[in-house]
Amino acid sequence: MCGIVGYVGEQNSAPILIDGLKRLEYRGYDSAGIGIICDGKIELVKEKGKVSVLEEKINGNDINGTTGIGHTRWATHGVPNQINAHPHFSSDNELMLVHNGIIENYKELKEFLLRKNYSFKSDTDTEVLVNLIHYFYSENLSLFEATRQALLKVNGTYGIAVLSRNNKERIVIAKNGSPLVIGLGKGENFIASDVNALISHTKNVIYLEDGEIGEITKDSYYIKSLNNDSIEKEVNKIEMDLDEITKSGYQHFMLKEIMDQPNSLNDTIRGRTILEEGISKLGGLQGFEERILQSKRIIISACGTSWHAALVGEYLLEKCTGIPVEVEYASEFRYRNPIISSEDTIIFISQSGETADTLAALKEAKRKGALVLGIVNVVGSSIARASDAGVYIHAGPEIGVASTKAFTSQIAVLILIALLLGRRKNLSIVDGKEIIQSLNSISDLVQEVLEQNSVIEKIAEKFVNAKNFLYLGRGIHFPVALEGALKLKEISYIHAEGYPAAEMKHGPIALIDENMPTVFIAPKDAIYEKVISNIEEVKARNGEVIAIIDKDDKYIENLVDHVIRIPRTNELLMPILTVIPLQLLAYHIAVKKGLNVDQPRNLAKSVTVE
Ligand code: M6R
Numbered sequence: 001m002c003g004i005v006g007y008v009g010e011q012n013s014a015p016i017l018i019d020g021l022k023r024l025e026y027r028g029y030d031s032a033g034i035g036i037i038c039d040g041k042i043e044l045v046k047e048k049g050k051v052s053v054l055e056e057k058i059n060g061n062d063i064n065g066t067t068g069i070g071h072t073r074w075a076t077h078g079v080p081n082q083i084n085a086h087p088h089f090s091s092d093n094e095l096m097l098v099h100n101g102i103i104e105n106y107k108e109l110k111e112f113l114l115r116k117n118y119s120f121k122s123d124t125d126t127e128v129l130v131n132l133i134h135y136f137y138s139e140n141l142s143l144f145e146a147t148r149q150a151l152l153k154v155n156g157t158y159g160i161a162v163l164s165r166n167n168k169e170r171i172v173i174a175k176n177g178s179p180l181v182i183g184l185g186k187g188e189n190f191i192a193s194d195v196n197a198l199i200s201h202t203k204n205v206i207y208l209e210d211g212e213i214g215e216i217t218k219d220s221y222y223i224k225s226l227n228n229d230s231i232e233k234e235v236n237k238i239e240m241d242l243d244e245i246t247k248s249g250y251q252h253f254m255l256k257e258i259m260d261q262p263n264s265l266n267d268t269i270r271g272r273t274i275l276e277e278g279i280s281k282l283g284g285l286q287g288f289e290e291r292i293l294q295s296k297r298i299i300i301s302a303c304g305t306s307w308h309a310a311l312v313g314e315y316l317l318e319k320c321t322g323i324p325v326e327v328e329y330a331s332e333f334r335y336r337n338p339i340i341s342s343e344d345t346i347i348f349i350s351q352s353g354e355t356a357d358t359l360a361a362l363k364e365a366k367r368k369g370a371l372v373l374g375i376v377n378v379v380g381s382s383i384a385r386a387s388d389a390g391v392y393i394h395a396g397p398e399i400g401v402a403s404t405k406a407f408t409s410q411i412a413v414l415i416l417i418a419l420l421l422g423r424r425k426n427l428s429i430v431d432g433k434e435i436i437q438s439l440n441s442i443s444d445l446v447q448e449v450l451e452q453n454s455v456i457e458k459i460a461e462k463f464v465n466a467k468n469f470l471y472l473g474r475g476i477h478f479p480v481a482l483e484g485a486l487k488l489k490e491i492s493y494i495h496a497e498g499y500p501a502a503e504m505k506h507g508p509i510a511l512i513d514e515n516m517p518t519v520f521i522a523p524k525d526a527i528y529e530k531v532i533s534n535i536e537e538v539k540a541r542n543g544e545v546i547a548i549i550d551k552d553d554k555y556i557e558n559l560v561d562h563v564i565r566i567p568r569t570n571e572l573l574m575p576i577l578t579v580i581p582l583q584l585l586a587y588h589i590a591v592k593k594g595l596n597v598d599q600p601r602n603l604a605k606s607v608t609v610e
Helices: 013-027 051-059 106-115 125-137 143-152 253-259 261-269 289-294 304-321 330-336 356-367 382-386 405-422 429-450 453-461 475-492 501-506 528-539 571-592
Strands: 003-008 031-038 041-048 067-073 095-100 158-164 171-176 181-184 189-192 204-207 212-216 221-225 297-302 325-329 344-350 371-376 389-392 468-473 495-500 518-521 545-550 562-566
Touching: 003 013, 003 095, 003 158, 003 171, 013 031, 013 051, 013 067, 013 189, 031 051, 031 095, 041 051, 067 095, 067 158, 095 125, 106 125, 125 143, 125 158, 143 158, 143 171, 143 212, 253 261, 253 571, 261 405, 261 429, 289 371, 289 405, 297 304, 297 330, 297 356, 304 325, 304 344, 304 405, 304 475, 304 571, 325 330, 330 356, 344 356, 356 371, 356 382, 371 382, 371 405, 389 405, 405 429, 405 571, 429 562, 429 571, 453 562, 453 571, 468 475, 468 501, 468 528, 475 495, 475 518, 475 571, 495 501, 501 528, 518 528, 518 571, 528 545, 545 571, 562 571
Parallel strands: 297 325, 297 344, 344 371, 371 389, 468 495, 468 518, 518 545, 545 562
Antiparallel strands: 003 067, 003 189, 031 041, 031 067, 095 158, 158 171, 171 212, 181 189, 181 204, 212 221
């Protein structure tokens, strides 16, 4: 949530900061701003709204300086307006700060500072922090030391970058709970809250850990702990290309990412199966298999779309391993004092690897001695690094706020884990081989589903004015129903609910009339007949039905109003196919409503506040 960039070098920093902010805009787009050191003062430009608004404003200004910081905001404290936008000055305009995260004790710190005659323009916790740093700075401490002293007084989470108008070529940075990474260039260095902002400049990066504070100049850097101990850091290489984070001709990132699923799934699966043995090989879990298999239970925890993948995972793992599986919202996990022990394995799923709720739950699980595994997309992210072991989904960067390709790759990884463990339990070699063969052909089948795009777009036209939607599925398709409803809510602002189809008669059926479209996920599986009965119940009450059905299904076609046909594969892989029409349906409805599907209101790509 929120994006931070910074630059120290020899080039004019404004275009570099703006370019970085555009690449981070998916993290928050309530307001944006930059601060650049020019001629002994710090020039500030900030605006409510998107980075393009800021860019327009800057184009009219002659701001030229080689050290600067920038921020794109997702509001936590204070409404999204120009005053609350970052960067923030200290009272006397000497220091400037950009900040991601939340300073929990900002009220008492603010009272302290008010007593010391500091004044505040905004409602933000960030302005409190910059003034607290200033308080120490005015006692003749260096910028680094003043920041360190201030952070020792702070409770909360932060990723920060600080400038001083008297330190022309220096940025002080620190991290606790919000990601921050240094990009190393030649005669120039960068900082950012994620590597997307860096890859057009450098592939050499250093990830800061919680409790670390550092300083960068154009040709040097150092990092220390908050206790002032020096820390040697490893330089990592980013394995990502620029075209992975551009739209490549698509109108939206979301559509590009939906259409990318044949490739992203191939990348998830490639090299991770052994067909002859009907088993998978996952380097990231090597050496942990026995401990997982000895677990009394497996818990899977996540938020949002990743939580829906977790529900699919429950089904997959229980079926293949016979180990009891529970699924927990990460956001609830640590607040109910969960009964966890070293006999539990807890899998945390996160696309970004930075979701604060998931990270907090992970830390709680570790504290209680459980084996903690991560299923993560972003390499080097906080959740990936905090896990004992794990599996990257390798779906490639996901920029659209609505998660799509990460979901299908998360399911693919859960299938690989189910195979790995299942083959050591009760999954036969024949079944293992069959799953692998299905995995090997899944991207062709996904391509076949994507070819229904124009059919789905036509159906979408009819529902642009819908106010509500119901999504129903059973068994492994219940989480898909939840995911379909979430996609529609997020980007089209249409209220939508997902339910197990059989639960409809216990309440939601009261909502059914000609104005309540219902989407059924109804492939031919063991409960196909029962789902048909549920469809009949909706039709009997004049409900309009869209059904996702097998391509050779003639029966449901005659029963419902609209059908989207999908091919068949192994039952365990079917959610990968059934979710794609729902992604496209939500996408087309939102586009036809004229909405910004990549940056829906009030949302951000990675939610790094609790
Ligand atoms: O990065 P994560 O997978 O941890 O994110 C979890 C949720 O915030 C995320 O899935 C959110 O629900 C998406 N906007 C869904 O499209």
